[in-house]
Amino acid sequence: MSPVFTTIQFGPFSTEYHRRAVNEQFRESLDAYLSKELLPQVEEPFDSTAGTLKAEVNEDRFCGPHSFVKDLYRLEFAFIRARSSDELHAQIRWNAKIGSFQPRYKHQPLFLWTTKRKTENQAFHQLAARLAGQTGQEHAESSACPRCGSTLRLTDSPSLFDLSCPRGCFCYGFHRDPATCEFRSGHFMSGPPRSE
Numbered sequence: 001m002s003p004v005f006t007t008i009q010f011g012p013f014s015t016e017y018h019r020r021a022v023n024e025q026f027r028e029s030l031d032a033y034l035s036k037e038l039l040p041q042v043e044e045p046f047d048s049t050a051g052t053l054k055a056e057v058n059e060d061r062f063c064g065p066h067s068f069v070k071d072l073y074r075l076e077f078a079f080i081r082a083r084s085s086d087e088l089h090a091q092i093r094w095n096a097k098i099g100s101f102q103p104r105y106k107h108q109p110l111f112l113w114t115t116k117r118k119t120e121n122q123a124f125h126q127l128a129a130r131l132a133g134q135t136g137q138e139h140a141e142s143s144a145c146p147r148c149g150s151t152l153r154l155t156d157s158p159s160l161f162d163l164s165c166p167r168g169c170f171c172y173g174f175h176r177d178p179a180t181c182e183f184r185s186g187h188f189m190s191g192p193p194r195s196e
Contacts, residue, residue, distance in 0.1 A: 001031040004039065008051040008077065017063035017070060018055045025099055033092075033101040034077075034110075041112040042079055042086060051077035056091060071096065072104060079112075086114045107168075120147050121170075121190050128163045128172040128188075145169050161186075 001008075008030075013019050030053070056072035063070045071094040079086040088111070091104035103109055111117075123146040143152045145165040155162040161183070162173040174186030
């Protein structure tokens, strides 16, 4: 493995299947995958790295010959600097037949949370908060996604506030009390733009 990825700790694995699967070919394929998909996203020099790769399901009962989940792994990885770090939290799938990795979901490639992307994420929050405080005609002016520039979708009703990027960069949706318009529950999700 390249020096960047030698800090990945594998396992621990409870199953014989995973202990056998994580061999030299597996590690070399992981190194090639991360070198191609992750390293180009690094925007600043880093001092060190750290990571773990664990089986998503770590029990023998999930490792049968027809199991859909036995080759899923959770990868956590960081490029570390004195005052910041870039992080990856991803599910990846090992394909032993062709000896390669891919994201669990094809439309969700590996996405490194760099300092710039964390700043964009904060911009999503601020934009959503600003628009949530506006009403009526103030929404007539369309807003653009801080990451990809797409025109944002907005639903603003007494019971729902939903702001999202049509390319999937982020989604900010909250239910409101229709009488008071007070936010009750909801979600904020952010990630890479979906590939077309």
